[in-house]
Amino acid sequence: MSSQCVHASSQTKHPKSTLDGSQVVCPLGTFICPPRPDNFALCRPNGFLEFYDPFLTKDSSQRESAKTYVSSDYVQSPDQTIYHLTGHVKAIRADQELQANAADYNSDTTDYDARGGVHYQESEHLISADHIVGNTSNSTGVATGNVRFQMLDSHGNGTAVRGQMLDANRNSYSIATYSTCDIGRHIWEIRAKKIDTDENTGRGVARGATMTAFGVPFFYTPYMTFPLNDERQSGFLYPYFEHTGEAGYQFRIPYYFNLAPNYDATLDPRYYTLRGAMLSGEVRYMFPRTGGIFEFDFLPSDNYNDQKITSTAEDTQGKERYSFKFVNGFLIAPGWSLGTIINRASDQNYLHDFGDDLYSVSTTLLPSMIYLNGSGNWWSASIGGDMWQNVNPSEPNNVAEPYKRLPRATFNMDIPFARWYDFGMNSEAVSFHKSNSVEGSRLDLYPYVDADYQGPWWFIRPKIAYRYTTYSLAAGYQNYETAVTTPTETTLYHFNNADPTRSLPIISLDQGLIFDRSTSLFGTDYTQTLEPRLYYLYVPYRNQNNLPLFDTNLMNFDDWMLFTPNQFSGADRQMNANNLTAAVTTRFLDDGGVERLTATFGQIRYFTPQLVQDAFTPPTYWSGSDYVAELGTQLNDQWTMNTEYLWNPATKKTELGTFTLQRRLGFDGVLNFSYRFRQNLTLLSIFSPQEAYEKSVEQYDISAVYPLTDRWRLIGDYTYSVLDRRVVEAVAGVQYEGCCVKVSVVARHYVTGYDGVVYTLPNQPLPGSDTAVMFEIEFKGMGNTSGQTDSLLRRDILGYQ
Numbered sequence: 001m002s003s004q005c006v007h008a009s010s011q012t013k014h015p016k017s018t019l020d021g022s023q024v025v026c027p028l029g030t031f032i033c034p035p036r037p038d039n040f041a042l043c044r045p046n047g048f049l050e051f052y053d054p055f056l057t058k059d060s061s062q063r064e065s066a067k068t069y070v071s072s073d074y075v076q077s078p079d080q081t082i083y084h085l086t087g088h089v090k091a092i093r094a095d096q097e098l099q100a101n102a103a104d105y106n107s108d109t110t111d112y113d114a115r116g117g118v119h120y121q122e123s124e125h126l127i128s129a130d131h132i133v134g135n136t137s138n139s140t141g142v143a144t145g146n147v148r149f150q151m152l153d154s155h156g157n158g159t160a161v162r163g164q165m166l167d168a169n170r171n172s173y174s175i176a177t178y179s180t181c182d183i184g185r186h187i188w189e190i191r192a193k194k195i196d197t198d199e200n201t202g203r204g205v206a207r208g209a210t211m212t213a214f215g216v217p218f219f220y221t222p223y224m225t226f227p228l229n230d231e232r233q234s235g236f237l238y239p240y241f242e243h244t245g246e247a248g249y250q251f252r253i254p255y256y257f258n259l260a261p262n263y264d265a266t267l268d269p270r271y272y273t274l275r276g277a278m279l280s281g282e283v284r285y286m287f288p289r290t291g292g293i294f295e296f297d298f299l300p301s302d303n304y305n306d307q308k309i310t311s312t313a314e315d316t317q318g319k320e321r322y323s324f325k326f327v328n329g330f331l332i333a334p335g336w337s338l339g340t341i342i343n344r345a346s347d348q349n350y351l352h353d354f355g356d357d358l359y360s361v362s363t364t365l366l367p368s369m370i371y372l373n374g375s376g377n378w379w380s381a382s383i384g385g386d387m388w389q390n391v392n393p394s395e396p397n398n399v400a401e402p403y404k405r406l407p408r409a410t411f412n413m414d415i416p417f418a419r420w421y422d423f424g425m426n427s428e429a430v431s432f433h434k435s436n437s438v439e440g441s442r443l444d445l446y447p448y449v450d451a452d453y454q455g456p457w458w459f460i461r462p463k464i465a466y467r468y469t470t471y472s473l474a475a476g477y478q479n480y481e482t483a484v485t486t487p488t489e490t491t492l493y494h495f496n497n498a499d500p501t502r503s504l505p506i507i508s509l510d511q512g513l514i515f516d517r518s519t520s521l522f523g524t525d526y527t528q529t530l531e532p533r534l535y536y537l538y539v540p541y542r543n544q545n546n547l548p549l550f551d552t553n554l555m556n557f558d559d560w561m562l563f564t565p566n567q568f569s570g571a572d573r574q575m576n577a578n579n580l581t582a583a584v585t586t587r588f589l590d591d592g593g594v595e596r597l598t599a600t601f602g603q604i605r606y607f608t609p610q611l612v613q614d615a616f617t618p619p620t621y622w623s624g625s626d627y628v629a630e631l632g633t634q635l636n637d638q639w640t641m642n643t644e645y646l647w648n649p650a651t652k653k654t655e656l657g658t659f660t661l662q663r664r665l666g667f668d669g670v671l672n673f674s675y676r677f678r679q680n681l682t683l684l685s686i687f688s689p690q691e692a693y694e695k696s697v698e699q700y701d702i703s704a705v706y707p708l709t710d711r712w713r714l715i716g717d718y719t720y721s722v723l724d725r726r727v728v729e730a731v732a733g734v735q736y737e738g739c740c741v742k743v744s745v746v747a748r749h750y751v752t753g754y755d756g757v758v759y760t761l762p763n764q765p766l767p768g769s770d771t772a773v774m775f776e777i778e779f780k781g782m783g784n785t786s787g788q789t790d791s792l793l794r795r796d797i798l799g800y801q
Contacts, residue, residue, distance in 0.1 A: 026801045028640045028662055032794050033801040040155050040780070042711060043739035044182045049126045049150050049157075051119040057095050060123045060168060066094035068136065070105060082106050089114070093136055095123040100132075110137040118143070124199055125171065126150040127163060139168040148183075149173065151197070154228045154781055155180045155740075156204075158189070169199035178204065178226075180781030181740035188213045188741060188779050190226070202229040226782050234258045237266070245770045246306065246353045248274030262286045274304040275321075275353070292328030292340075297354070306353070314347050321353070322346045332372075340370045349393045364392035364400060379413040403432040403550050420451045428571060432550040438480035438495060440473035442550065444571040448506075457514045465506040469571055471547065473498045482545060493545055500546045504574065506565055507538045519588075522635065526588040526596065533583045533602075535563045541576035541611050548572065554614045556678070557655065559628045559644060562602050573614060578607040583628075600630040622650040639663040655679050662799060669707040670799035675700055698722040703731075703797040712736055715746060717796045726751070731796055733789070742778040744789045747771070
């Protein structure tokens, strides 16, 4: 459970607050929408102090040269310098306006003494009182008796026993209140012995302050700061409360340090009732040649003796627990940069124990890498390395962690020559390291020559390439083996060559036509295109059973693989091919060029069997690939739909089916429905080569942001796995937004340790689950931050804003 009340602006700058409620609507189909800016459109219209003059200039720079115009019912002036004014007194000087029942004014010194219903207005704030004494030239004054004030830029307002205008931008109020709610309708407010405001720094300071909601005090501090605008300010961020089964109740109150315009920091002390005290933090920086972020969590001693998922998992009771992330980019010289990403955790159970949502607990690998990158007009290069840490508590490290690639270098070039032609090369040199596995280095060279002949309605793109791959295996390679799978059996072969190689040509021809015509659909005029395309690929077969599998896997077949020269990721396997892809696409474009409907259908025809496979997938002797069909439409700005379907003509099975529908509900509401099905071929278990299992996905997901009124909206997300027969994640909540406050109550139930795949191995336990409830309240104008609720909902609900 979390409760948030901000005493400083956020560590991340968000869209500027608006008084009229204007904001950018998140486009349909956007995966992650930006946060909604604060707006005060739900406040009382024209909610200013009653004497506000909207026609008075806002330009305060005119004060020094402007004349002062004074009017009243009666005037007495004994020496033409001091004026005694009574009855409807009004004095105007540039952006300053003073009204009172009676006033004394000195035209030489610009001193004034106003009494009875005194109203004062200038460019950034309003003040009313029974009595104000001041000087218009210095913008100083002292107000006493029934003091009321309002800040025109921030919607802030309040009352005080005494108010003092120190200069044009600074004010001080004694025994005062402050709120951004409607005047006279304070849902929440700060009550303080003293409140100072400074428009120069955009900061307010309250001393001896108590925060109240509906008149009930709930927080006291001897000193607090709050923002007067959207600029970053040092101070406390929203306190946060939550409960999870692995860590217990959690409380934290971050403090933000606005150190400089180009760097800042946040310290986040936390306390877990089951595990103890933790210190977290974040440092962000941006300099002319470098920028980055450093995040850390540190628990000196874990108090909890929990039940680990696997018997081999390390006991963490009494031990340090930590994680950190460092991301940095450094510009060395024009065209050269150094990129660094380091992710580490103290143990493989860390995210499982301290994660509080499905995304965190389902993360299985933490990547780390460092690369020196260079590029020019026709080339790019890099040198560095990659490594991963296993944070999946149910898998041993030697199984879950990929090979370390240290060092790794790449060089790519693409040089145009003549009119149509390019000469290029992709190359990689890398050394692989992994305990209890075959190790070695690999050099992969991929030179090519291609051409791009094209006209307004046609294109022909031939390409001739040659791939050469050589290995140098480390000592002891004979002790390891590779698996080769056939439709009837799996055979294990020992490596018998320390320096295996592979070389082969790769020839392709990509060609297509583009036709268009004018047509109409549902009474609307469109331009329709018809785009047939043929792609021929030839790669001779090479037996690659003697090559190790360092970083290569067979990729799931999808639409983009209709036009790719290899179905494997990495360089350890190169598919053989004598294939012809035929596909056709049609599009409907409106008068503005917006693609309102697109449909694609295609298939690969295999003239020779697909003999090259990875270790756990048998060769295929099919005559054709899956049929691929896609349809996407957005006929108007209210709804969009996309679907993809893959059908295998050899097995007569559907291998992939997806359907996504999004409907906009009002201004900020949305309804999503999606279905995903993936049926893969039979694989062989890496734990037992003779034991087969299937890896499949079938899920339904429905999510919505449903506006009940302009103040209330319901939030929901429901993901169900048909194969697991269980709910993967469910989120339900309600949000309220008023003039000066936002409230969110969200409950979520999620599976722990779930990766979206069901394993039907015998006695394979299903992942556990956890439930959490989150409560957040935001006081508008007191700082903005993306809390836990917003982060969760933006990730789970397509189009949430």
